[in-house]
Amino acid sequence: MTGFDARGTDATMTIPHSRRRSAAPRALLALLGSAALTSPVAAQPAATPAPVLESEEAFVHKLPAASPHWSYIRGGFDSGGTRIFNGDTGKMLGMINTSKWSDLGLDPTGKFHYVSETIWTKVLRGTRQDLVAVYDPVTLDLVAEIPMPGRLLIGSRINNFVISDDGKTGYIYNLSPASSVNVVDFAKRKFVQTVELPGCASLLPNPGVGFSALCGDGTLATVALSGKTPTVTHTAPFFSATNDPIFDNFAYNRGTSEATFVSYTGLIYQAKIAATPVVAAPWSIQAAAGLRVGETKPLDINWLPGGRQPMALHRATGRLYVLMHKGEYWSHKDPGTEIWVVDLAARKVVRRVPLKKPAENIEVTQDDKPLLFINGDEDATRVLDATSYEQKFDIEHAGGGLIAVAGAR
Amino acid sequence: MTGFDFDGFGEKLLRKFAGRTSRRSMLTRLGATIVAAPVFPLLPVSRANAAKPERSAEAKTGFARNAQTKDDTKCDYWRYCAIDGFLCSCCGGGVSSCPPGAEPSPVSWVGTCINPDDGKAYLMAYRDCCGKPSCGQCNCDNTDRETQLYVPQLNNDVIWCFGTKSMEYHCSTGVLVGKAQ
Numbered sequence A: 001m002t003g004f005d006a007r008g009t010d011a012t013m014t015i016p017h018s019r020r021r022s023a024a025p026r027a028l029l030a031l032l033g034s035a036a037l038t039s040p041v042a043a044q045p046a047a048t049p050a051p052v053l054e055s056e057e058a059f060v061h062k063l064p065a066a067s068p069h070w071s072y073i074r075g076g077f078d079s080g081g082t083r084i085f086n087g088d089t090g091k092m093l094g095m096i097n098t099s100k101w102s103d104l105g106l107d108p109t110g111k112f113h114y115v116s117e118t119i120w121t122k123v124l125r126g127t128r129q130d131l132v133a134v135y136d137p138v139t140l141d142l143v144a145e146i147p148m149p150g151r152l153l154i155g156s157r158i159n160n161f162v163i164s165d166d167g168k169t170g171y172i173y174n175l176s177p178a179s180s181v182n183v184v185d186f187a188k189r190k191f192v193q194t195v196e197l198p199g200c201a202s203l204l205p206n207p208g209v210g211f212s213a214l215c216g217d218g219t220l221a222t223v224a225l226s227g228k229t230p231t232v233t234h235t236a237p238f239f240s241a242t243n244d245p246i247f248d249n250f251a252y253n254r255g256t257s258e259a260t261f262v263s264y265t266g267l268i269y270q271a272k273i274a275a276t277p278v279v280a281a282p283w284s285i286q287a288a289a290g291l292r293v294g295e296t297k298p299l300d301i302n303w304l305p306g307g308r309q310p311m312a313l314h315r316a317t318g319r320l321y322v323l324m325h326k327g328e329y330w331s332h333k334d335p336g337t338e339i340w341v342v343d344l345a346a347r348k349v350v351r352r353v354p355l356k357k358p359a360e361n362i363e364v365t366q367d368d369k370p371l372l373f374i375n376g377d378e379d380a381t382r383v384l385d386a387t388s389y390e391q392k393f394d395i396e397h398a399g400g401g402l403i404a405v406a407g408a409r
Numbered sequence B: 001m002t003g004f005d006f007d008g009f010g011e012k013l014l015r016k017f018a019g020r021t022s023r024r025s026m027l028t029r030l031g032a033t034i035v036a037a038p039v040f041p042l043l044p045v046s047r048a049n050a051a052k053p054e055r056s057a058e059a060k061t062g063f064a065r066n067a068q069t070k071d072d073t074k075c076d077y078w079r080y081c082a083i084d085g086f087l088c089s090c091c092g093g094g095v096s097s098c099p100p101g102a103e104p105s106p107v108s109w110v111g112t113c114i115n116p117d118d119g120k121a122y123l124m125a126y127r128d129c130c131g132k133p134s135c136g137q138c139n140c141d142n143t144d145r146e147t148q149l150y151v152p153q154l155n156n157d158v159i160w161c162f163g164t165k166s167m168e169y170h171c172s173t174g175v176l177v178g179k180a181q
Helices: A006-012 A017-038 B009-020 B026-036 B043-050 B062-066
Strands: A070-074 A082-086 A092-096 A103-106 A113-122 A125-135 A142-148 A161-163 A169-175 A179-185 A190-196 A200-206 A210-215 A220-224 A231-234 A251-253 A258-262 A267-272 A302-305 A311-314 A319-327 A336-343 A348-359 A361-364 A371-375 A381-385 A391-395 B084-086 B109-114 B121-130 B139-141 B169-179
Touching: A070 A103, A070 A371, A103 A161, A113 A161, A113 A169, A142 A179, A142 A190, A161 A200, A169 A200, A179 A200, A179 A210, A200 A220, A251 A311, A258 A311, A302 A336, A311 A361, A319 A348, A319 A361, A348 A371, A348 A381, B084 B169, B109 B169
Parallel strands: none
Antiparallel strands: A070 A082, A082 A092, A103 A113, A113 A125, A125 A142, A161 A169, A169 A179, A179 A190, A200 A210, A210 A220, A220 A231, A251 A258, A258 A267, A302 A319, A311 A319, A319 A336, A336 A348, A361 A371, A371 A381, A381 A391, B084 B139, B109 B121, B121 B169
16 A cells, blocks of 8 residues: 555545546556556566546445256355345355344245344343334345244254235234234335234245144144134144144245155155135155155165155246255255256156265255255255256355245245 | 153143244243243153153164263263254253353253163253353264254254353263153
8 A cells, every 4th residue: 555645545535526536547647657666567668557546436246037956055054144146157146134033035026125124222232122024126235123022042044935826915923932923014114913823833825815824733723814813724634743743944845835745764745825725645755766665664775765855846847856865864964966957747857966075054046947045054055957966066165054035935 | 752742741741832922022021931931851751751662772772772871072971862963961051051151042952762781761851051152062962852943842953042141062971861761
C-alpha cells in the first residue's frame, strides 16, 4: 500500500459525491505512481500508457435464472447456511440464511424460499422466537417473518417443514415434547393454528385435504383442515415403528401424490396420499436385486439402506436412488457404499453403483438430464450423472448436510 | 431388538403429555415437561419388565457383542449403545453428569443396553447437557434400537434440551435408570 494516502481515503468519506468520484482515481494514480518508481518493468519505455482503471461502485448480485441443476447444500452438524451450487459447473452462486437447527422449504411454485427457524433475543439466550422467514429467491433478501408458536430443534430432517402443492400453506412439526403441527398461511403470511398430533411426525402435504404424517403405532395419520376443527384419521397399522422402522426422510412425488418409504431392513412401501391414503404391500429392495431379503436378527450381514438422507426419487421416471451399505440390523445410520437404482414400477434394482467414498445424503435433480448429488462427513459434495453414473466432479467444502433441489419436495 | 417390544409406550407417553398440556401456554408446557421429567425415563421400565428379551450372544447386537465396561470416554462403552453426540465424559463432565456450567435437560431419550460384565440389560436415559456450544470432543453415534422421529423418545437426533434455560446443545450423558429384566 506504499503511496496510498490514508488521509485521502478518509476525506472521501465526507466530500460530496461528485468529488468522491474523482478522489478514487487520484488514489489509484498515486498507487500506480509508486509502483512505477519501484518496478523494473516500468523503467522500460512504454509504447502506450496503461489505461487508468475506472472507479467502481460496490453492488450486490442477484441470482441468475434458476436452473434445475442447482442444488442447495446444508453445512454439516449444527452449522448454518445453505449454499447454492450450479451442478453443471460446481460454482457457488449464493447462500440462504438457514440458521442453526432450521429447516429449509423451497416453494413448489418457486416464488419464495422459506426457512422455519428458532432464534433467541440474546443469540441462544433470552426470549425464544419461532418463525418462518421468507426470502426472495432472486435477491435472497429477507422479505417477511411469520411468527409461530414453536418447532422442534433437530438436524437432518427433510419432512419437518413441508409446503402444500400450491405453495400457500406451510406445515411445521413441533415437539415440546408433546407433538403437534403448526399450520401457516403463506399467502396471508400468518400463523393459522396448531394441530395436536400425538405420536406422529414426518409430514406429507395432502392436496385438498391438509397433511399426513407417519405415526409410532405404525399408521399414517391424515389431518383434514377443511372443517371448523381439524379431524385426524389413521390408516390401519402397516409397519412396525420399533422392529422395522421406516426412514422418516422418505420421498414424496407431488405429481402423483405418492409417497415412497423405505424401512431399515429394506422394505419399500408405496402410499397414495389422499383423504383416505392407501398403502400398498411392501416389497424387498434386496429381492428386487436378486438377493435374499433383509432381516432384523443379529449376526445377519446383508445389504441395507442407511444414512441420513438415504434416498432420492426422480419423479418423472420413478427411479429411486437408495444409499446401501453392508451391515447388521441397527446400522441404519451407516453411510452407503453403493447407490442402488430402483425402477419402482418394475420393482427391480436396475443398477448398483459402487461409490469411491461412502455417502450419507443423496438427492437427484428433477429434469430429464438428472444429476445426483451425494455427500457425507467429508465436507465435499460429489456430482454424478444420474443416468450414466459417471462421477463428474467434487465440490470441495460444499457442506456435509442435507441436499435439496427444486421440485423434489 | 428381538422380542423387546417398545411398541406403543411412546405414543401412550405422548398422549399423556398432550392430554395434560395446554397448547396455549408455553409456561404450562414447560411446567408439564419439568414435572413429568422424573416419570419420563421410568415409564419404559415397567414395559421392559413385562418383556423377557433373549440375551444370548446370538441375540446381541453388534454393539453389545463388542462393548466394554472400563473406559467411559470411548464410544464402545456399554452404556452408550444408543447415544448420539459428544460424550460429556470427554468435555469436563462424566458419564451421567454435566460439565461445569452446563445444564442437564430434565427429559431424555432412552435406550436399553447390555452390560457385558453381568449380561443383563439396563435402561438408559440419555440426557443432554445444554447451554454451551457443542463440546466437540468424542463424537459418537450409536444406534441400537434407535428409531425415527415418530417415536421421539427413541430418536437420538432430537436436541433434547427441553425445559432448560438455553436450548444450545453441549454434550450427552448416559444415566443408568435401572435393570430392564
